Every structure is written in structure tokens, then in C-alpha cells.
Amino acid sequence: MKLLYRHFSQLKLTDVFLSLFLIFSTLVLAQxxxxxxxxxxxxxNCTACHTLDQKLIGPPLGGVADRRSEDYIFNMVTNSTEWVKTNPDAKKLYEEYNKTPMTPFPNFTKEDVQNIIAYTTVGDEGLTPDEPAAVTTAVVSDEFSKLPPQNSNWWWQPIVVLLLAALVFFFAKKKMGLLGVMTAIILALTTAYFLFAWLMQIGVDTGYKPVQPIEFSHKVHAGDNGIDCEYCHSSAKRSKTSGIPSADVCMNCHKFITEYKGEPFGDHDKAFFDGEIAKVHEAAGWDKSKFAYTSEGKPIEWVRVHNLPDFAYYNHSQHVTVAGLECQTCHGPVETMHRVEQFSNLTMGW
Structure with missing residues (x-):
């Protein structure tokens, strides 16, 4: 009897341990x-404000699971505004980063957050060949590919216009009856056509790519780092103009990004691009050694690329918000341009 009891007790204890092990394993795998x-x-979603290993607008997120619980991270990601009000650690972090509110992502699920935590834990080095990182690219409308090819070689048109005008004058002077009148009319219409086509090219600067006071690369910012156009050109959705960002907008990131870590382009090296970032600091009045604004700064004198004539009225908000057009429809694939150029002729099809 004692032997049976001992056997039953051992079996029961084994079952308990086995059950606990299975439950624990399931929870670990689920997380x-x-x-x-x-x-x-x-x-x-995160790279505009965070990196894995250094401060940006927000704290570095590498190994965040070692510092914060999953519940904390989930609440911070999905409902940061309310979480800061109720959690002391979240409030402390909010105040440490100049009370810059974190953009909430209420559509993120628990699984989404667990996936992000998994990546911040292992980093790029922890991704195996069986787990390739998905490549994200900017969404580019293909509308610009439908535009007709641009041709700025219009030097011959004024000559044609002058020759046709001379012929019209010649036939007008010669009294050649109906044939002469018809010929003069045809030549006059042809002259008007070429004259109009020539005039329509005045002020059309397709391919214009001026040198800017700072070597700002749209490819690095909008392409490689995926920063949305409207983060910098924030008034495009609600205003006539898209707006040129002040140095303060640049400083949202460049308080913490003080050196260039990307691939140099053109004939420049890393030291050159570090100097370009220093120009942004100077324009904003920022002293990176003191991590503080120490002067008033001065505006950056950007050179305008797209310039419509005075008689033309264009409203960005009507096209971006109402019509839902992509920026690339008119401006071309800016996320591939180091130095922005005028892509479209901006004649609205006339």
C-alpha cells in the first residue's frame, strides 16, 4: 500500500512539474x-525618433526589455499620453526628453509590440538568414512616369516664327487672290502655334538644380531614413504653400545626431558632412558641447527650386488633402535625389 502511495505521489509530482514546464515554455515562446x-x-514607425544605440528625439531602444516590462512598453507604445500621466517612470522619461510627447500607435497589437521588443533585444546581428529584415521603401506614385519627356531645346522656334512672319508679310503684300489669302492664313496660324509654344517655355526650368547653402540630401532623409515629406513640409496639407522648415525642425533630430554615419556621396567625405550638420547647429544657435541653445542663430538661406509665375495660383492643400496626390506626382522621386531638382515643367498641361 505504501509502495502504491509513493508511486502515485511521484507520478503526481512529475505531472505537476511537467505541466508547469509546458506552461512556462508556452509563455516564453509566446513572448x-x-x-x-x-x-x-x-x-x-520608430526610426524618426529612436535608434537602437544612441539618443535621438527619444531614448535608445536597444535592450529595452532589460529595463522595462512588456506591459510598460505596450502602454507606452499604444497610449503614451495617458501612460505618462499614471506611470511615474514614464513621466520621468517624458520630462527627461524635454516633455516631447511620444506618438501613440493605438493600432499596434501585443504581437506587434513583442516583435519590436524581439528586434530591439537581438539587433541586426541577431537576425538569421531565415529571418531577413523586410526592406521598406517610400511609396512613390507612378503618375510622374506618365508625364511627357521634357525638351528644353527651343532655340530654333523664334527663328521659325520670324521666317513665318516674313512669309505672311510677303503674301499680304502680294495680291495673289484666294490662294494667296489661304496661304497667308495658314502661315499666320502656324506662326501663332510656334509663337505660343515658344512663349510657353519661358520660365520653365525643368532640371534646375541649384547649389544649396547646406548639402541637404533628400535621399538620406526621405529615402534611407524614411522621414515623411510632411514632417518637414508640414503646411502642405492645410496651406497654399508647403513651407520651408526652420532649423528648429532639423534640431528635433540633430540635437542628438551630431555626425554623419551614412555613406558619403558626391566628391565629399565624412568630415564634410559633419561640417554640414555643424551649419545646422549654427543656424539654430545650438552648442553641442553644452547641449544647449546659446545664441539666437540665423535662418538658413535656402535657394528656391520651384517657382511659379506671379499670375499662377497654386494651393498645396487642395492637391495634397482634397485630391490626395502624392508629392512625387509633381516633384518626382525626391527620395532618390541627393540634391533636389525641378522634375516637372509645372505648366499644368498647357
Whole structure:
């Protein structure tokens, strides 16, 4: 009897341990997340404010699971405004980063957050060949590919106009009856056509690509780092103009990004681009050694690329908000341009 009781007790104890092990394993596996999917989410939604290893607008997120619980991270991601009000650690972090509110992502699920945590835990080095990071690219409308090819070689048109005008004058002087009148009319219409085509090219600066006071690369910012056009040109949705961002907008990131870590382009090296970032600091009146604004700064004198004639009225908000056009429809694939150029002729099809 004692032997049976001992056997039953051992069996029961074994079952208990086995059950606990299975439950624990299930919970651990459920919380692991997918680092590849996490990187896709991180690169799409988080890189404007965070990196893994250094301060940006927000704190570095590498190994965040070692510092914060999953519940804390989930609440911070999905409802940061309310979480800051109720959680002392979140409030302290909010005050540490100049009371800059974190953009909430209420549509993120627990699984999404677990995937991001998995990526911030292992980093790029932890992604295996079986877990390739998804490549995110800017969404580019293909409308610009439908535009007719541009031709700025119009030097011959004034000559044609003058020759046709001379012929019209010649036939007008010669009294050649109906044939002469018809010929003069045809020549006059042809002259008007070429004259109009020539005049329509005045002020059309397709391909205009001026040197700017700072070597700002749209490819690096909008392409490689995926910063939305309207983050800098914020008035495009609600105003006539798209707006030129002040140095203060640049400083949202460049308080913390003080050196260039990308691939140099053109004939420049890393030191050159570090100097360009220093120009932004100077324009904003920022002293990176003191991590503070120490002077009033001065505006950056950007050179305008797109310039419509005075008689033309164009409203960005009507096209961006009402019509829902992509910026690339008129401005071309700016996310591939280091130095922006005028892509379209801006004649509205006339």
C-alpha cells in the first residue's frame, strides 16, 4: 500500500512539474516575438525618433526589455499620453526628453509590440538568414512616369516664327487672290502655334538644380531614413504653400545626431558632412558641447527650386488633402535625389 502511495505521489509530482514546464515554455515562446517582423515595424514607425544605440528625439531602444516590462512598453507604445500621466517612470522619461510627447500607435497589437521588443533585444546581428529584415521603401506614385519627356531645346522656334512672319508679310503684300489669302492664313496660324509654344517655355526650368547653402540630401532623409515629406513640409496639407522648415525642425533630430554615419556621396567625405550638420547647429544657435541653445542663430538661406509665375495660383492643400496626390506626382522621386531638382515643367498641361 505504501509502495502504491509513493508511486502515485511521484507520478503526481512529475505531472505537476511537467505541466508547469509546458506552461512556462508556452509563455516564453509566446513572448519571444519575431525579430524580422519587429525590424520592419521599427524601421517603418520608430526610426524618426529612436535608434537602437544612441539618443535621438527619444531614448535608445536597444535592450529595452532589460529595463522595462512588456506591459510598460505596450502602454507606452499604444497610449503614451495617458501612460505618462499614471506611470511615474514614464513621466520621468517624458520630462527627461524635454516633455516631447511620444506618438501613440493605438493600432499596434501585443504581437506587434513583442516583435519590436524581439528586434530591439537581438539587433541586426541577431537576425538569421531565415529571418531577413523586410526592406521598406517610400511609396512613390507612378503618375510622374506618365508625364511627357521634357525638351528644353527651343532655340530654333523664334527663328521659325520670324521666317513665318516674313512669309505672311510677303503674301499680304502680294495680291495673289484666294490662294494667296489661304496661304497667308495658314502661315499666320502656324506662326501663332510656334509663337505660343515658344512663349510657353519661358520660365520653365525643368532640371534646375541649384547649389544649396547646406548639402541637404533628400535621399538620406526621405529615402534611407524614411522621414515623411510632411514632417518637414508640414503646411502642405492645410496651406497654399508647403513651407520651408526652420532649423528648429532639423534640431528635433540633430540635437542628438551630431555626425554623419551614412555613406558619403558626391566628391565629399565624412568630415564634410559633419561640417554640414555643424551649419545646422549654427543656424539654430545650438552648442553641442553644452547641449544647449546659446545664441539666437540665423535662418538658413535656402535657394528656391520651384517657382511659379506671379499670375499662377497654386494651393498645396487642395492637391495634397482634397485630391490626395502624392508629392512625387509633381516633384518626382525626391527620395532618390541627393540634391533636389525641378522634375516637372509645372505648366499644368498647357
Amino acid at each position: 519571444e516575438g519575431d525579430p524580422a517582423k519587429g525590424k520592419e515595424l521599427f524601421m517603418t
